[in-house]
Amino acid sequence: MSDKETMQENKGLGFFEKYLTLWVAACIIVGVAIGRLIPVIPETLSKFEYANVSIPVAILIWLMIYPMMLKIDFSSIVRATKKPKGLIVTCVTNWLIKPFTMYLIAAFFLKVVFSRWIGPDLATDYLAGAVLLGAAPCTAMVFVWSYLTKGDPAYTLVQVAVNDLIILFAFTPIVAFLLGVSNVTVPYDTLILSTILFVVIPLAGGYLTRRNIIKHKSIEYFENIFLKKFDNVTIVGLLLTLVIIFSFQGEIILSNPLHISKRQRNPHIVYRLCS
Numbered sequence: 001m002s003d004k005e006t007m008q009e010n011k012g013l014g015f016f017e018k019y020l021t022l023w024v025a026a027c028i029i030v031g032v033a034i035g036r037l038i039p040v041i042p043e044t045l046s047k048f049e050y051a052n053v054s055i056p057v058a059i060l061i062w063l064m065i066y067p068m069m070l071k072i073d074f075s076s077i078v079r080a081t082k083k084p085k086g087l088i089v090t091c092v093t094n095w096l097i098k099p100f101t102m103y104l105i106a107a108f109f110l111k112v113v114f115s116r117w118i119g120p121d122l123a124t125d126y127l128a129g130a131v132l133l134g135a136a137p138c139t140a141m142v143f144v145w146s147y148l149t150k151g152d153p154a155y156t157l158v159q160v161a162v163n164d165l166i167i168l169f170a171f172t173p174i175v176a177f178l179l180g181v182s183n184v185t186v187p188y189d190t191l192i193l194s195t196i197l198f199v200v201i202p203l204a205g206g207y208l209t210r211r212n213i214i215k216h217k218s219i220e221y222f223e224n225i226f227l228k229k230f231d232n233v234t235i236v237g238l239l240l241t242l243v244i245i246f247s248f249q250g251e252i253i254l255s256n257p258l259h260i261s262k263r264q265r266n267p268h269i270v271y272r273l274c275s
Contacts, residue, residue, distance in 0.1 A: 098134055110126050135174045147234050
């Protein structure tokens with residue numbers, strides 16, 4: 001096998017990544033089953049919450065993000081800011097396109113396609129949820145997808161930081177405009193706590209770990225041995241997070257399977273394909 005072929009093989013998806021869809025589906029089923037058959041588990045876990053942030057979920061998200069934070073060379077962050085094209089595309093997509101396409105797609109399906117099965121009041125509630133989803137860029141999962149696709153960790157960090165700053169002042173007016181209300185409140189305590197938990201803490205942990213390992217060992221040891229120990233940690237954290245999240249909502253999903261299927265399958269899939 002040539003060096004080029006070897007390199008291409010090494011860049012291919014691993015076993016977990018290749019069949020990620022199957023693992024996600026299995027974890028959803030397991031989570032819903034736990035929520036229905038063993039409700040004491042989600043009931044107990046839901047008690048560990050602060051400012052609407054689940055502490056067990058936060059810990060699992062740390063597991064997802066930490067391996068990527070280990071890879072960040074802080075000297076490369078400065079270089080990442082010198083490539084504004086990606087940042088501009090991300091900001092325009094997240095704030096000038098995504099919320100409005102989510103609103104239009106959700107309104108079409110909820111108010112038109114499924115109007116026979118979903119009443120106007122419930123459709124409005126679902127539409128509000130879709131708008132909130134579309135107007136709030138993800139933070140933690142951006143790190144996960146970047147890690148799984150072998151993206152640039154420093155550039156990902158810069159993009160997430162910029163979006164976290166924008167959401168503080170852009171979220172309220174966008175949601176208020178789309179929903180036609182003026183009493184939309186932003187849970188700043190939740191936003192700030194989420195930023196600290198899902199960006200600052202794992203970033204600091206990754207930086208300190210990287211610095212100490214390189215200082216006491218070597219950069220070669222860090223990159224070729226230490227990092228490999230975390231190859232599957234992100235995937236495990238992701239799958240366990242799905243189990244917990246769906247265990248929280250298991251009873252609701254089983255009680256409203258038709259609504260959940262219609263609300264999630266069509267608007268969300270079309271939205272993701274268009275964004």
